[in-house]
Amino acid sequence: MNKDPRVQAATAHWSGRFVSNGVPLADFQDVTNSIDRWETWCEAWSARGAIHEELGRESLAGGFKLSAGQHLTVAGVCYHFGKFLFVQDPDQMQIAHRKAVECRNLALENLSPAGERVAIPYEGKTLYGNLRKPIGTDSPSVVVMAMGLDSAKEEMETNEGVFLERGMATLAFDGPGQGEAEYDFAICPEYERPIGAVIEWLSKRTDINSENLGIWGVSLGGYYAPRAAAFDHRIKACISLTGPFDLGACFDNMPSLTQAAFIHRSKAGSTNAAKKIAARLSLRGIAEKIVCPLYVVAGKLDRVIPHEHALQLADSATGEVTLNLIEDGGHVAxxxxxxxxxxxADWMANQLNIY
Known part of the structure; x- marks a missing residue:
């Protein structure tokens, strides 16, 4: 049987993301090699997640808390990657998603540093996040982490780590159309709204220095983060990882799975309606309002968001800009x-006066 082109594309292009965000390389190879049809993707990754979950629960029962946290985190990532683009079967997707959240939540208190599941009021409902603070630092500065179209807070362990190791707290949260919030809220082009709610919530914490706050965004979050920085000047520094400058301009050329995920999470109902929403995800006339320092990453081999979008963002922002164009980097490099x-992470630490 010939492999489904969607599985072939996943195998060819996703290994870097999966492995750099916590999936063992052997697991990526084993699972992708075992799949011929996209329809079995979520089931296969959920089965692999269950192996790591069992190891985590065994460690927890034996009192080995750090090992438990590590195993359960890997389990959560595997479940997450089972569901992240599996929008054609919402029921199966949601079952895998619940397992990802359950495993990461169980891991949080056993990690080093430990994490806290937090609930942030937003438009009459709730946004959920994971707050982690570096060991040995009172009232640390904080980096708010904005997810992308198909990422969620359960995928953030390795990304959180580089900030925590440098003395910054992290708050990875699921915003509208993302993770746990995708069921209650559609994608929100005006992302300064949820970010404003997050900053307001942080300002009430006595154990976080919310007046010294940076923002980080990955993929579509690489649009959300600079968008928020343009409107909310409480943000002291911003990192944008291969985000679109104008999503509508590249929508037609995005991979089919990415388009399907956008249609689903924007609650558009059709391709034409989704394109109208995508056109609202634009920094035209907005990027000029970014006055805080900005660090922009682009992969010149990006097949999802052309690297020229990052160049346009870097050229348009008013404040100090650092552009890191990676010649051999794919999406998010x-x-x-x-x-x-x-x-x-070093750049962010400098901007927040950690170093």
Missing amino acids: NNRIYKYRSQS
Whole structure:
């Protein structure tokens, strides 16, 4: 049987993201090699997640809390990658999603540093996030982490780590159309609204220095983060990882799975309606309002968001801009994380006066 082209594309292009965000390479190879049809994708990744979940629960029962947290985090990532683009079967997608959240929540208190599941009021409902604070730092500065179209807070362990290791707290949260919030809210082009609610919530915490706050966004979050920074000047520094400058301009050329996920999570109901929403995700006439320092990452081999979008953002922002154009990087340059992940974290630490 010939492999489904969607599975072939996943195998060819997603290894960097999966492995750099916590999936063991052998697991990526085993699972993708075992799948011929996209329809079995979620089931296969959920089965692999269950293996790590069992190891985590065994460690927890034995009192090995750190090991439990690590196993359960990997389980959560595997379940997450089962559901992340599996929008054609919402019921199966939601079952895998619940397992991802359950495993990460169970992991949080057993990690080093530990994490806290938090609930943030937003438009009469709730946005959920994971707050983690560096060990040995009172009232640390904080980096708010904006997810993308198909990422969620359960995928953020390795991305959180580079900030935590440098003395910054992290708050990874699911905003409208993302993770746990995708059921209550559609994608929100005006992302300064949920970010404003998050900052207001943080300002009430006595254990976080919310007056020294940065924002980080990945993929579509690479649009959300600078969009928020343009309107909310409480944000002291911004990192944008291969986000679109104008999503409507590249919608037609995005991979079919990405388009389907946008249609689903925007609650558009059709391709034409989704394109109208995508056209609202634009920084034209907005990027000029970004006055805080901005760190922009682009992969020149990006097949999802052309790297020219990052160049346009870098050219348009008013404040100080650092552009990291990675010649051999794909989308989010996940295949070359060593060329930007630690560098951008060091940059953020400098901007927030950690160093």
